[in-house]
Amino acid sequence: MTQATPNILVVEDDRETRTLIAKYLRTNSCHVTTASDGREMAKAMTDHRIDLLVLDVMLPGEDGLSLCRKVRAESQTPIIMLTARGEDVDRILGLEMGADDYLAKPFNPRELLARINAVLRRQVAARNASAIEGATVLTFLGWKIDIRLRELRNPEGARVAMTSAEFDLLRTFCERPGRVLSRDSLLDLTQGRSSGSFERSIDVLVSRIRRKIEPDPQEATMIKTVRSGGYVFTPRVEAVPTASN
Template sequence: MAIPNPNILVVEDDRETRTLIAKYLRNNACNVTAVSDGREMSRAMADHRVDLIILDVMLPGEDGLSLCRKVRAEAQTPIIMLTARGEDVDRIVGLEMGADDYLPKPFNPRELLARINAVLRRQAAAQAASSIEGASTLAFEGWRIDLRLRELRNPEGARVAVTSAEFDLLRTFCERPGRVLSRDSLLDLTQGRNTGSFERSIDVLVSRIRRKIEPNPADPTIIKTVRSGGYLFTPRTEPARTEAASTEAVTAPLSS
């Protein structure tokens, strides 16, 4: 889970479906509040923090689309819409109202859980990007990357030498934590399409960076390879207080 033990609010008027969803999510490390209509939904949201809402479209009284619009007018709480209707127009309307995802009934509970995880990951990445925007120094797992001085320092505060290309790639990862980045997109973000570089150059740079920041480069946990996808920077990145540059010795040799 992008959020450990997320608080999920299920708004579903069908008791059997509501019970099924709640039981499955509780068995998968979620805290679940299950209600049957918009009034109970409002009370639940007023009583405690909600990390994500699973909202049925066809509800007694105020329907899910209207409730989605009201929630979105006041908060950015992620919403996954559920509906017995599978037409594209219903899905489009739900998304236009501010829903983050849409799942037609009947559905596999495992798919719902996968969509919850995906939505929470996207939200976490967006929040991280917002918090680090404009920061001059970023931190992850004790490491610090100074965007102004173009320096990398390890958890002990010593400067680790990196080439310009390595720095640009690491910066790109730090500014987009929790997102799967393809090799094509990494080339675009770091070198541009007019440099004549190839996807393989990204793999080489990732390998070099791993040797400098990974506890075990042979089994990377910071920059993970996503099969058929690209790379994923796993740590949480946050702004770091700018400190005066120290004079510690360089701890890693320059790469050619």
């Protein structure tokens, strides 16, 4: 899973289905809270921290689509909709109400778990991207890049000499971890089209940066080349909290 023991709220009126889902998720490192209708769901969300909601569309009383809309109006808790009907109109309605994903019954519990994992990963990535945006100091694998001071320090704390172009490119990678960036986009983000630079200059800069940060520049693991795509920065990047006065 993407985080330690996430708490999943399963809202399903069919007891057998609810029990099956809960049992499978619990055996796969999840805390599970269950509810059979909207009233129980509301109580569970008040009483517990819920990391993700598995919500059936066909519920007694208020249906899942209406409940999804209400939840989304109040929070960003991820929602995966379940339904016995697989028509496109139901899927589209669920997504329009704010659901993050949609799974039609009958389904394999392994697929539900995979979708839960994927939604939680996207949520973590979105939070991380939000924290990185505008941060003045970022870290990755013990390295520290200070945007304001325009300096890079290795895991031992020593300053690593970098040219301005090298620093700008590494900063661009750090601010967009895990994303495949083409040479064209890297040029636009670091030097601009008016600079007259060519795609080859990005390759040269990447080679220089690799020699400074990669354990083995010939077998790069941090800045990976994507065939016919460009480059991707693989380490997890985190923003360093600014000390309050």
